[in-house]
Amino acid sequence: MHRILSSQLPQYIGETVNVAGWVHRRRLLAKVAFVVLRDREGLLQIVCKESAVPAEEQVVAVTGRVVANEAAPGGVELVEPVFTVLGEAEPPPVELFRPELNASLPMLLDHAAVTLRHPQRKKVFAASAKAVGAFRRALDERGFTEVFTPKIVGSATESGANVFEIDYFGAKAYLAQSPQFYKQTMVGVFERVYEVGPVFRAEPHDTSRHLATYTSLDAELGFIENHRDVMAVLTEVIRAMVGAVEEFGFQAAVPAQIPVLHFQEALKIAGAPEDEPDLAPEHERALGEWAAREHGSDFLYVEGYPMRKRPFYTHPQPGEPRWSNSFDLLFRGLELVTGGQRLHRHEDYLAALNHDTGSLETYLEAFRHGMPPHGGFAIGLERFMARLTGASNVRETTLFPRDLHRVAP
Amino acid sequence: MHRILSSQLPQYIGETVNVAGWVHRRRLLAKVAFVVLRDREGLLQIVCKESAVPAEEQVVAVTGRVVANEAAPGGVELVEPVFTVLGEAEPPPVELFRPELNASLPMLLDHAAVTLRHPQRKKVFAASAKAVGAFRRALDERGFTEVFTPKIVGSATESGANVFEIDYFGAKAYLAQSPQFYKQTMVGVFERVYEVGPVFRAEPHDTSRHLATYTSLDAELGFIENHRDVMAVLTEVIRAMVGAVEEFGFQAAVPAQIPVLHFQEALKIAGAPEDEPDLAPEHERALGEWAAREHGSDFLYVEGYPMRKRPFYTHPQPGEPRWSNSFDLLFRGLELVTGGQRLHRHEDYLAALNHDTGSLETYLEAFRHGMPPHGGFAIGLERFMARLTGASNVRETTLFPRDLHRVAP
Structure with missing residues (x-):
């Protein structure tokens, strides 16, 4: 199945699609987990029922269903995801998910x-x-x-x-x-x-x-x-x-x-x-x-x-x-x-x-x-x-x- | 007066225009001289009544009248030119006016x-x-x-x-x-x-x-x-x-x-x-x-x-x-x-x-x-x-x- 980009997601509400990118952020709550995926166009939110979700900076392909959700970034999110890991990742040297990158200039450049x-x-x-x-x-x-x-x-x-x-x-x-x-x-x-x-x-x-x-x-x-x-x-x-x-x-x-x-x-x-x-x-x-x-x-x-x-x-x-x-x-x-x-x-x-x-x-x-x-x-x-x-x-x-x-x- | 390019000349038949470029070739005949001018768009022919025409590779601005002439390159030429020399030139090390450049590779590169x-x-x-x-x-x-x-x-x-x-x-x-x-x-x-x-x-x-x-x-x-x-x-x-x-x-x-x-x-x-x-x-x-x-x-x-x-x-x-x-x-x-x-x-x-x-x-x-x-x-x-x-x-x-x-x- 053809890969679609985060920016295209609103065109596919109700459909099952493939997306791929880096795990930008994951948040594990009591009964649900959120994964924010980052691709070249931006970010998209994935809602997971299981807590077995990939780690930050792992590269994944995801098959899931697109649903409208006003609370989600861009007004859409992916549910019922199936993850395939394409690239493993150690934890990054800085927290990439924070809105502002909190790093000194040497840190920024050494780990460019x-x-x-x-x-x-x-x-x-x-x-x-x-x-x-x-x-x-x-x-x-x-x-x-x-x-x-x-x-x-x-x-x-x-x-x-x-x-x-x-x-x-x-x-x-x-x-x-x-x-x-x-x-x-x-x-x-x-x-x-x-x-x-x-x-x-x-x-x-x-x-x-x-x-x-x-x-x-x-x-x-x-x-x-x-x-x-x-x-x-x-x-x-x-x-x-x-x-x-x-x-x-x-x-x-x-x-x-x-x-x-x-x-x-x-x-x-x-x-x-x-x-x-x-x-x-x-x-x-x-x-x-x-x-x-x-x-x-x-x-x-x-x-x-x-x-x-x-x-x-x-x-x-x-x-x-x-x-x-x-x-x-x-x-x-x-x-x-x-x-x-x-x-x-x-x-x-x-x-x-x-x-x-x-x-x-x-x-x-x-x-x-x-x-x-x-x-x-x-x-x-x-x-x-x-x-x-x-x-x-x-x-x-x-x-x-x-x-x-x-x-x- | 605004400079026009050789490619624009056919649009100005009957008008007096300014052109500028390098003297690509000059041919002195008995009663007339031809100057071929080279600018970034191509070549244009100038017909001169006098034999006092600029030398090859000199940079000139020319004011003249555009006339149709089927025999001229592009079907137009400039007559009654007034030349202003913008840049003097010694004779080039190769004859640039020839349709094919007759030069060895070292010559080509040394005089690039x-x-x-x-x-x-x-x-x-x-x-x-x-x-x-x-x-x-x-x-x-x-x-x-x-x-x-x-x-x-x-x-x-x-x-x-x-x-x-x-x-x-x-x-x-x-x-x-x-x-x-x-x-x-x-x-x-x-x-x-x-x-x-x-x-x-x-x-x-x-x-x-x-x-x-x-x-x-x-x-x-x-x-x-x-x-x-x-x-x-x-x-x-x-x-x-x-x-x-x-x-x-x-x-x-x-x-x-x-x-x-x-x-x-x-x-x-x-x-x-x-x-x-x-x-x-x-x-x-x-x-x-x-x-x-x-x-x-x-x-x-x-x-x-x-x-x-x-x-x-x-x-x-x-x-x-x-x-x-x-x-x-x-x-x-x-x-x-x-x-x-x-x-x-x-x-x-x-x-x-x-x-x-x-x-x-x-x-x-x-x-x-x-x-x-x-x-x-x-x-x-x-x-x-x-x-x-x-x-x-x-x-x-x-x-x-x-x-x-x-x-x-």
Whole structure:
């Protein structure tokens, strides 16, 4: 007999059906036992006359009759069950049946194989998958092409710092810190590209928002006027991502126009000294509060960051070479996205690198042979989900995080 | 004025429009010059009265009037053009305007930044992106959830061989050879999962079908009867992928039922000795010819491979422990996909590992706490595209391949 899912149960009232899943909870009362079964769609209640019911986390197939019961979750329950055990289980290291998972962060991560089964944990990653789907769909609809670029590179990408070295058939190679150079190169092929993939940072900082590897949602597009065209695409992407997670109860305010501040104005509003070269975390927090208060927005663009704090491929602000055509997008007072217009003329790259092109020669080939004005952005998926869900640590929105101290499970 | 794309030109006959792209070709005749412009959608012809026209690969914006001309590609052309150069270009290292790119494989790869712009090269990767989109959509429709699992692992996944070692904050770690253990673990959370991402193999073989890193399309599903349920999903996924690339002129025959041979029958048909433990490339070729001849199919399943040639997590064939519930899917006589049913009982893992669980302890946690019968598969994206397009080398269907000798560009 065909297996049905918990969400389909209300369609089968009065019928005998097969369901299957994990024993989420069992409650043994004097004359009756309740089993709550968990499958990929949700939970369902089974009423048992006998006390010989399977243990929590055992995987079972159940044949039973569906009856309406207003008191049951979803208004239906299964009665007269016959259980077949498909997978035995030892008691889980945490109580998965509790509405809130009561576990420390190390416990959560050390036992991720089990703690991720908790409905609250599972929901975060189901939403994350939908957000990524929305990212791709928004770009597909706008003529972007997905690319897959190498994660092993012959030389460090943006700088020599924070790069993982690998033994590459006896020679040295590195893990890509970003697909930056490749996505720019691919603008020369497809004009508009995106990539969803891992990036690697040998991040020596042990903070709640840094990881040694995370999922970067990268996009790059050609034939732009300036970085504002990039921001326009990003705004629609963010709107799509936020829209896609609403079904899970996660919400964020994306106004029709996300407010934009120039870096100089941002410093003033944040109460920072006017010669600060970058925004410190407390400045970002103050700006996030300002955007919420003044514009009802959870997002805020800051554009025009000083050139000296941006990578060499950054395009300067025309007529104001101290400032750049780059931006950050803050989400509730934390940098979520970095982006901007890039240099596109070969000679500008030579000048930016003081003609010391070194290992970047192959990267520069695209620019030697004709590139349009272009720009792009990169969204940190785990950070997006952390801000969205209110998680205080980005490790809570990463399935199996990697950091200075953690390389398992 | 709004930029329009080459594909939209026929809608604007008689109007003055803006287009932009790369100068794909220029032909200077006695009294007229032709410029073929390339944008992300295709090519368009521009007729110039003056001989001062931009050089090949220069990026230009062009304002001109659209006129019908049956002799022009697409039936329209642009006249009275005014060019604005957006990006200068040196002459490309290969002649991109020729219908077929005349370049050796090293030339193709060394200058990928430019050679990928050739319409024939570009088409392969546009099709590849569509195939991946179809992979995801086929699984989304079947209740699968996308996951992102770590590419840095604390211990080698399947075996100690062919693994890249990295310097992980002064300690040793490795690049994941596959998401195998993680996708199985995630079956415990979502029942059905997939991942599209890089896998890493320190492959010492310098062949036309091996790479040091490639894009693996992984799926895993729970609550199966046996490996045949996995094959049923894979068949629909393959059908969707092949369907998605037809618009590019790439075709493959996927019959309603892809033929299935048991390993023992496959050996006979291939004319191999009956005690062979695996299929050699010449056997796979013979089987591919058999499937095409006897079933009109470009695809062929071989199931039941000997347990001793399959990894420890493979589920044996019930009642025939010499054989396994695993399979390969051959595409035109080459292994494209490996899959099968996995062990799901904790005690079966302990037995398979002779109770020497070592670094696999954390992997086994999912099995200790209840797992359903499950299985999955992994498709090599670049190999799929190579078979589909008739490329003789998988490097031709990889944007920036990595192998024993190549780590750039």
